[in-house]
Each structure stands twice: as structure tokens, then as C-alpha cells.
Amino acid sequence: xxxxxxxxxxxxxxxxxxxxxxxxxxEIPQGAFMGLVxxxxxxxxTLIRLILGLEKQETGEIMVFGQSIQKLKNRARIGFVxxxxxxxxxxxxxxxxxxxxxxxxxxxxxxxxLTKKDKQKVHEAIAQVGMTEYTKQNIGNLSGGQQxxxxxxxxxxxxxxLIILDEPTVGIDYENVKKFYELLYKLNTEFKKTLLLVTxxxxxxxxxxTDIVCLNKTMHFHGNPDxxxxxxxxxxxxxxxxxxxLVTH
Amino acid sequence: xxxxxxxxxxxxYTFLTGILIGMIAxxxxxxxxxxxxxxIADALSHVxxxxxxxxxxxxxxxxxxxxxxxxxxxxxxxxxxFIEKLRTVYKAYQEISIPIILSAGVGLSVIFISIAxxxxxxxxxxxxxxxxxxxxxxxxxxxxxxxxxxxxxxxxFKELFTMSFDEEQATIAGLHVKWxxxxxIILTALVIAASIRIVGVLLVSALxxxxxxxxxxxxxxxxxxxxLSILFGEIAVIFxxxxxxxxxxxxxxxxxxxxxxxxxxxxxxxxxxx
Numbered sequence: 001x002x003x004x005x006x007x008x009x010x011x012x013x014x015x016x017x018x019x020x021x022x023x024x025x026x027e028i029p030q031g032a033f034m035g036l037v038x039x040x041x042x043x044x045x046t047l048i049r050l051i052l053g054l055e056k057q058e059t060g061e062i063m064v065f066g067q068s069i070q071k072l073k074n075r076a077r078i079g080f081v082x083x084x085x086x087x088x089x090x091x092x093x094x095x096x097x098x099x100x101x102x103x104x105x106x107x108x109x110x111x112x113x114l115t116k117k118d119k120q121k122v123h124e125a126i127a128q129v130g131m132t133e134y135t136k137q138n139i140g141n142l143s144g145g146q147q148x149x150x151x152x153x154x155x156x157x158x159x160x161x162l163i164i165l166d167e168p169t170v171g172i173d174y175e176n177v178k179k180f181y182e183l184l185y186k187l188n189t190e191f192k193k194t195l196l197l198v199t200x201x202x203x204x205x206x207x208x209x210t211d212i213v214c215l216n217k218t219m220h221f222h223g224n225p226d227x228x229x230x231x232x233x234x235x236x237x238x239x240x241x242x243x244x245x246l247v248t249h
Numbered sequence: 250x251x252x253x254x255x256x257x258x259x260x261x262y263t264f265l266t267g268i269l270i271g272m273i274a275x276x277x278x279x280x281x282x283x284x285x286x287x288x289i290a291d292a293l294s295h296v297x298x299x300x301x302x303x304x305x306x307x308x309x310x311x312x313x314x315x316x317x318x319x320x321x322x323x324x325x326x327x328x329x330x331f332i333e334k335l336r337t338v339y340k341a342y343q344e345i346s347i348p349i350i351l352s353a354g355v356g357l358s359v360i361f362i363s364i365a366x367x368x369x370x371x372x373x374x375x376x377x378x379x380x381x382x383x384x385x386x387x388x389x390x391x392x393x394x395x396x397x398x399x400x401x402x403x404x405x406f407k408e409l410f411t412m413s414f415d416e417e418q419a420t421i422a423g424l425h426v427k428w429x430x431x432x433x434i435i436l437t438a439l440v441i442a443a444s445i446r447i448v449g450v451l452l453v454s455a456l457x458x459x460x461x462x463x464x465x466x467x468x469x470x471x472x473x474x475x476x477l478s479i480l481f482g483e484i485a486v487i488f489x490x491x492x493x494x495x496x497x498x499x500x501x502x503x504x505x506x507x508x509x510x511x512x513x514x515x516x517x518x519x520x521x522x523x
Contacts, residue, residue, distance in 0.1 A: 052421050075423035082417070092283050094414055095470040102411040106422030111404055138469055154418075 002030045003066045005162050005194045006051055010060035013046055020046045022218045024060075028162070028211075033188040033195045035209040037202050039240045042216035044198045048166055051196075052080060065161070076107040079155030079163040079193075081148070083170050088147075090140040096150050097135050100125050103154035125157035126150075128191070129183060145176030149183065156187070163187065165197045177201065181208050214239045253494070262388040263380050263447065264490060267500075269395045270444040270456070271486030275464075275478035276402060277440050278457030280433065282465070283413050289434070290454035292332060292347045293325050293441045295354030298450040300324025300442070301375050302361035302368075309365045317375070318387055322442035328354065329438035333431050378449035378501030380494045391443045398436050405429060410471060447490070449501035456482060459508035463515035481511045 004027040011024040020043045028034055036044050049055040050062055053069040062069050065077060072078075101114060101122045108118070126135055129149040134142060139150055148168050155163050165184075169177045185208045187193045199205050206212065212228040214221035220239040221231065236244040254260045281287060304320030307313040328350050335346035362368065374382045402409070408429050412419045420426050444453045464477030489504030496503070 054421065075421065078421075080418065080421050088415065089283070089285075091465070092414055093465055093468045093471060093474045094410075098410065098471050099414065102407070102414055102418075103422075105407045105411040105419070106424050108407070110408065114407075136469070 004028055004063075005030050005032075005065060006196070007063040008047075008050075008060065011050065011057045011062065012059045013043070013050065013055065013057055015046075019217060021050075021057075024215075024219055026213060026219055026222055028194060028196055030161075031188070031192060031194055032211045033184065033209045034197065034211040034213060035202070035205040036196060036198045036213050036215060037200065037205070038215040038220075044215055045166060047215065048164055048196070048198060051164065052078065074107075076158035077161050079103075079158065079160035081151045081155050081163065081165040081168050083167050092140065094139055095136055096126060096131060096139055096142075096153075097122060099139050099150055100153045100157055103157040107158045121157055121159075125153040128156055128187075129153045143176070145172045145180060148172060148180060152183065152187075156191075156193075160193070162194045162196065165195065165199075167198050167200065169199065169201055177204060181205070184208060216241060254491070258385075259381055259383065260494065262385055263383040263500075264487075266383045266388050266391050267447050267486040267490045268483065269391055270440070270447060271483040272479050273395050273398045273440050274444050274448075274453070274456040275460040275482035276475060277398065277433075277437050278461045278482075279464075279471075279475050279478050280409055280413050281437065282458055282461040283471075287454070287458045288344070288347045288351075289332060289437065290441060290457045292351040292354065293328055293438050294445065294450045294453045295351045295358070296328030297321040297325040297354070297438075297442045297445055297453075298375065299354045299357035299361065301445070301450075302358045302365075302372070305368050305371055306361040306365035309368070316386070318390060318442065318446065321445060322439060324354075324357075325438035325442040326435055329434040330431070333427075333434050336430075337427070374449075374499070375445060376449050376451050376501075377499035378445075378447045378452065378493075378504070380447075380490060380500050382446050387446055391446075394439050394443045398440060401432065401436055405432065409433060447486070447500055448504055449499060452501040452505045455505045455508060456485070459505065459512055460485060463508070463512040466515040466519045481508065481515075485511060 006028040009025050011021055013021040024047065036047070038044050046055065050057055051064060051069065064072055104114065104118055104121065108114070126132055129152050131146065131149050131153065134146065139147060142150065169180055172180065181204050184195060184197065188195050197205065206225045206228060209225055212221070212223060212225060213219065216239055221228065233244055233246050236246065254264045281289060300321035300323055301317040303324065304315040304317035307315050332346045332350050335349060336343045339345050362372065408424055411424065412426055412429060416426060441453050444456060448456050460478045460481035463481050464474045468474035468477050485504050485507040488507045490500045493500035493503040
């Protein structure tokens with residue numbers, strides 16, 4: 001049996017007096033495309049911050065690639081894509097190439113410079129997300145969807161095994177969201193990347209994900225898209241903590 | 250017109266020192282501006298003033314000969330460390346460290362100046378810059394700082410770029426963000442202390458930000474922005490020093506006004522392109 005990419009057991013976490021995560025136990029299997037859904041304030045981002053080592057859990061254990069995240073030396077094994085297309089400084093005059101190359105900084109280490117091979121990796125990552133023609137363009141001049149592809153390329157350039165995406169499609173139009181999911185699907189199936197995607201966009205996500213987790217302080221559901229499709233309004237009302245009406249397209 | 254600068258050694262050193270600070274001030278300014286920390290230069294320049302005042306006071310009142318450039322540098326570096334510490338104490342209000350340090354700098358300066366019963370021309374030179382204040386020793390100190398800054402920026406360029414673009418990503422990737430930030434702010438403190446002889450306390454932040462503001466309008470990429478910022482900084486310093494000398498005006502004023510003209514041209518060019 002292969003070691004899960006992420007394994008969390010008995011995780012509890014408070015922000016001051018507010019309990020955010022209550023006895024969380026779950027695993028991300030190798031090769032999964034996991035969608036993480038739940039209401040705002042339900043602990044999704046906190047869960048990600050714990051996996052990334054940005055917060056420390058109060059109880060329990062988080063293992064990433066079989067090691068405690070605090071002891072994981074090669075952080076380049078994890079790629080992270082946030083809602084950057086919405087929040088980053090668009091006036092920052094950096095080219096697509098410069099932004100993607102910055103994804104190699106930590107992996108290279110201090111006092112090291114990009115080699116020819118590294119530069120090749122940068123071009124390959126840009127090609128993987130279909131943005132080669134924009135390599136020399138200023139990232140601030142691209143559309144939200146294109147910028148998000150560049151941030152994926154930055155995560156990809158260090159060849160991570162796990163890519164965590166925190167609501168990456170916020171502010172992106174439907175057509176580009178669809179293309180974005182196709183790219184994620186390709187990364188998962190063709191390039192064998194394990195993906196953890198936090199999203200509110202459950203409709204499109206269920207078409208591509210292999211696993212779905214519903215989180216609202218506690219873990220309410222963990223299953224595959226077929227099992228997720230069987231959840232009822234009553235189940236969702238319980239997960240979201242208020243009455244939910246299901247709308248299907 | 251340049252003949253006096255080639256003939257008189259004190260002008261030659263001022264000119265050469267100007268070339269050096271015209272390079273390193275906008276170079277560091279590029280990182281400062283993109284990180285939205287432009288006011289840090291102002292805070293540190295006022296702390297440097299406290300150091301200079303201390304040096305002048307120590308000499309006038311107690312006869313201790315401490316070169317103001319060294320006392321300014323020491324105060325500036327200490328101030329920079331305090332700014333970085335305060336930024337971690339007030340994580341949600343990081344900008345508050347700037348008025349705290351700035352007011353501390355002004356407060357200390359007032360105290361030192363009062364103890365020394367005023368300094369007249371010396372202080373005026375430090376406030377607005379001077380073409381005749383640079384000594385041979387100052388030139389060598391500033392040349393040393395320039396080499397140090399260039400080497401450090403060259404060695405840590407990729408870390409500084411990554412942190413400037415996305416500090417959160419840099420932290421997640423495992424970079425020692427705190428230490429690189431500390432190193433950078435110490436460099437900034439040194440450059441500010443080095444620049445004050447020519448540009449003056451009140452105008453040093455302009456040399457770090459105005460050339461960058463101009464280059465930002467037209468640059469296509471970060472490295473190009475650095476190159477253009479240095480180019481504009483050099484034009485401003487060279488033109489500012491020469492015109493300041495011939496018009497008998499402190500060079501700080503002419504350097505800043507040249508930078509403003511460059512900035513207006515850059516804004517105009519961008520509008521014309523549209």
C-alpha cells in the first residue's frame with residue numbers, strides 16, 4: 001500500500017476562542033484529485049495552512065509524504081496556488097518568465113543561480129499551461145484566467161508531487177473556469193500530480209475530481225463524485241449549517 | 250562645464266560619490282517601491298539625522314570626534330532593525346512601524362541639537378545635501394558600501410524578487426523570509442546613510458523612489474525596471490550635482506527636481522503611447 005500524500009489525525013485548531021477545526025481525520029491518497037468544499041469560515045483555508053506548515057495544530061499529527069510537515073526539508077514537493085489572480089499587485093512589472101522562474105528560488109537554495117537546465121524547466125512549465133506565447137509579457141497585462149495559469153506554472157516548475165489550490169477560480173469567467181479545470185485534469189491524469197482543490201464551484205469540480213471532502217469545522221463527507229451526487233438537501237443543510245436548496249443544471 | 254569637477258578634488262569626489270549613490274539608491278528603491286514600503290526610506294533618513302546630530306553634538310559639546318557618516322550609519326542600522334522587529338510585533342498594522350521610528354528619529358535629533366545649542370551650516374548641509382561636504386574618506390566608505398550592496402543584491406536577487414512579488418509564497422516554499430528581510434533593511438539603512446551627504450536627509454527617499462516611479466511606467470519586466478531606475482537615478486544625480494554647483498543651490502533640491510521632470514516625462518510617454 002502506498003503512503004498517502006497527506007495524512008491528518010485528530011486535528012484540532014482554534015483562532016482565539018473560536019473553534020475552527022474539530023477532530024479532523026483524513027488522507028489524500030497518491031494521485032487523487034480531491035475537491036474540498038464547505039461554507040465560508042468552515043475551516044478549509046485553515047486546513048490548507050496546516051498542511052503547508054503556516055499554522056501549527058493544537059492536537060494530533062499531520063504527515064506529508066510520510067513526514068511531519070515541520071520536518072519536511074524539501075518543500076518544493078508541494079506546490080501552492082492561491083486566489084492570486086484576484087489579490088496580487090497587478091502593477092508589479094514582472095514578466096511571465098520572471099514569475100514562473102521565482103517558483104524555483106527555494107528549490108535552488110541560497111547563493112545558486114539558474115542554470116540552462118533550470119531555464120528550460122521554466123519554459124516547459126509555461127508550455128504545460130499553454131502560455132508560451134506570453135512568456136515575455138508583463139503578468140499584470142494578462143486576464144485573470146491567464147494569470148491563474150501562470151501561477152499554476154510557477155507551482156509546477158519545481159515539479160511538485162502535490163499541488164494545493166485555494167479557490168483559484170474566484171473572479172474568473174465560466175469559459176475560462178472550464179479551461180482551468182481541463183488543465184487541472186491534465187495535470188492529474190497525464191502528469192500524475194496529486195491535487196487538493198478548495199472551491200465553492202462544486203458543479204464543475206465534480207466532473208473532474210476523484211475525491212470530494214465536505215468540511216464545516218468537522219469532516220461531514222468524504223467520498224467519490226458518485227457518492228457525493230447522492231447527498232440530499234438535508235445532508236447539505238447539515239453540512240452548511242443552514243437550509244440549502246439544490247439546483248441542478 | 251564639467252571642468253571644475255575634473256579640476257577640484259572635492260568636486261571630483263562629490264561627483265564620483267554621486268555616481269555611486271545614483272546607482273545603489275534606485276537599485277534598492279526598486280524593491281522598496283514594489284513592496285509598497287516607500288516610506289521606510291523616510292523613517293530611516295530621519296533616524297540617520299539623529300545619528301548625525303549625535304555625532305555633531307559629541308564633537309561640539311564633548312570634543313569626541315565621531316564622523317557623522319559613521320554615527321548616522323549606526324543609528325540608521327539600529328533603526329532598521331527596530332522597524333523590522335515592530336513589523337513582526339504589529340503584524341496586522343505593519344506600516345505603523347514607520348511613524349514610530351520616524352518620530353523617534355526626529356525626537357532624538359531635536360534633543361541632540363538642543364544639547365549642542367545648534368549647528369548652523371553643518372546641519373543645513375545634512376538636511377539638503379551639499380556639493381562640498383564629501384571628503385576623501387566619505388568617498389571610500391561609500392564606495393565600500395556600494396560594493397557590499399551590489400554583491401549582496403547579486404547573491405540574493407532571486408530571493409528578494411520572490412519575496413517582493415509574493416511573500417506568502419516565499420514563506421511556503423521555505424525561504425527564510427525574516428532573515429532576508431532583515432538583511433535587506435540593513436542594506437537600505439546603509440545606503441540612506443551613505444546618500445545623505447549629497448542628497449540630504451529630507452530628500453534621500455526621493456532618490457530611492459522617484460526614479461523607480463518613472464521606470465515603473467514604462468518597464469516591461471523587473472530587470473528592465475531596475476536598469477531604467479538606475480539610469481534615471483544617474484541622470485538626476487549628474488544633472489542635479491552640476492546644476493546645483495553652478496546655481497549655488499544644495500544638490501538635494503536639483504536632484505529631486507530633475508527626478509520629478511523625468512517622472513513627468515515617463516508619465517507623458519505612457520499617455521502618448523495609449
